[in-house]
Amino acid sequence: xxxxxxxxxxxxxxxxxxxxxxxxxxxxxxxxxxxxxxxxxxxxxxxxxxxxxxxxxxxxxxxxxxxxxxxxxxxxxxxxxxxxxxxxxxxxxxxxxxxxxxxxxxxxxxxxxxxxxxxxxxxxxxxxxxxxxxxxxxxxxxxxxxxxxxxxxxxxxxxxxxxxxxxxxxxxxxxxxxxxxxxxxxxxxxxxxxxxxxxxxxxxxxxxxxxxxxxxxxxxxxxxxxxxxxxxxxxxxxxxxxxxxxxxxxxxxxxxxxxxxxxxxxxxxxxxxxxxxxxxxxxxxxxxxxxxxxxxxxxxxxxxxxxxxxxxxxxxxxxxxxxxxxxxxxxxxxxxxxxxxxxxxxxxxxxxxxxxxxxxxxxxxxxxxxxxxxxxxxxxxxxxxx
Numbered sequence: 463x464x465x466x467x468x469x470x471x472x473x474x475x476x477x478x479x480x481x482x483x484x485x486x487x488x489x490x491x492x493x494x495x496x497x498x499x500x501x502x503x504x505x506x507x508x509x510x511x512x513x514x515x516x517x518x519x520x521x522x523x524x525x526x527x528x529x530x531x532x533x534x535x536x537x538x539x540x541x542x543x544x545x546x547x548x549x550x551x552x553x554x555x556x557x558x559x560x561x562x563x564x565x566x567x568x569x570x571x572x573x574x575x576x577x578x579x580x581x582x583x584x585x586x587x588x589x590x591x592x593x594x595x596x597x598x599x600x601x602x603x604x605x606x607x608x609x610x611x612x613x614x615x616x617x618x619x620x621x622x623x624x625x626x627x628x629x630x631x632x633x634x635x636x637x638x639x640x641x642x643x644x645x646x647x648x649x650x651x652x653x654x655x656x657x658x659x660x661x662x663x664x665x666x667x668x669x670x671x672x673x674x675x676x677x678x679x680x681x682x683x684x685x686x687x688x689x690x691x692x693x694x695x696x697x698x699x700x701x702x703x704x705x706x707x708x709x710x711x712x713x714x715x716x717x718x719x720x721x722x723x724x725x726x727x728x729x730x731x732x733x734x735x736x737x738x739x740x741x742x743x744x745x746x747x748x749x750x751x752x753x754x755x756x757x758x759x760x761x762x763x764x765x766x767x768x769x770x771x772x773x774x775x776x777x778x779x780x781x782x783x784x785x786x787x788x789x790x791x792x793x794x795x796x797x798x799x800x801x802x803x804x805x806x807x808x809x810x811x812x813x814x815x816x817x818x819x820x821x822x823x824x825x826x827x828x829x830x831x832x833x834x835x836x837x838x839x840x841x842x843x844x845x846x847x848x
Contacts, residue, residue, distance in 0.1 A: 465528045471535050488541035497787035504780025512739030521740040525835045533839030540847035558847055569608035570641045573648035580651055591651035602654035603828045607815045609661045612642030614811040656825040660818045668814025718759045719766045725750045726765040729774055737777040764830050768823025771830050795845050812845050
């Protein structure tokens with residue numbers, strides 16, 4: 463379905479190009495094009511030299527081609543919209559904010575659906591919420607941007623309420639608070655420690671940077687951040703998962719990931735340049751069992767590390783391309799923040815989400831899945847459009 467919608471959007475885009483004189487083709491920054499090209503070259507070469515299969519073609523199609531095409535179409539649309547609004551609106555990011563709102567509403571609706579599973583007691587064996595996802599971590603990875611997006615909309619509606627002080631503003635503020643609370647509660651029920659901790663840090667990092675001129679506010683935020691983490695630990699201190707993690711239980715999720723990383727390291731030593739090809743991690747991981755004690759986890763489609771995943775599945779060229787993409791995008795966003803104060807709160811939110819994603823990447827894989835891939839390129843193109 464997402465790919466069908468991208469195809470329809472592409473057809474509409476071509477039709478508009480042929481029938482509209484005011485629509486101008488917008489060029490991505492050269493540095494971003496270079497980084498994306500390196501990712502694609504690494505992906506295709508790794509697939510080619512490791513024997514192209516239908517699984518690899520499916521990954522290239524669903525996790526790279528269509529999400530990237532979707533992002534490019536979004537970039538073209540947003541850039542043309544904001545260009546046409548420059549002379550009419552004081553804040554040209556208004557169209558982009560509408561896209562953010564659609565994204566946020568999608569996450570809230572997903573959280574509401576997930577909560578129905580919780581109230582029906584449809585949880586994993588260890589009491590975690592996964593809803594219709596394959597694992598609680600996948601649900602958490604999809605929802606975590608909503609923590610920062612929701613806070614952004616809370617501050618925006620609060621400012622609007624303070625300025626207007628009308629009933630409509632009060633109702634909107636209440637709805638925003640309620641939706642954000644629902645999303646945070648759903649994220650907590652996944653008990654995905656990596657994502658929850660990173661989301662808290664990303665939230666307060668973005669707020670901290672936005673309020674860099676106020677020492678009192680920054681100090682308050684640091685105290686709140688410590689309080690949130692302490693509260694989370696307080697609720698989890700008697701849980702089995704937390705106990706296994708603290709006491710380094712040899713069958714904990716951390717112990718399992720360490721073993722996966724060790725296997726990944728051995729794969730990289732053997733295939734440092736080309737990698738093992740997209741979609742081949744599970745098979746190769748099982749082949750490397752002979753080098754280790756009995757695995758703690760057998761069904762492992764990815765190495766639980768974003769950077770190892772890119773290295774192994776796109777080769778060293780793809781990894782370098784991904785790292786360059788991160789560096790160029792963050793650099794351009796920070797530069798935009800410094801030149802346009804009006805868009806700064808919006809851009810700080812995007813930067814907070816991206817930094818959170820990179821932090822999660824050290825312990826999980828927040829890209830190699832179709833919905834996460836769409837979210838990734840949505841985030842990239844939202845930043846570039848401004």
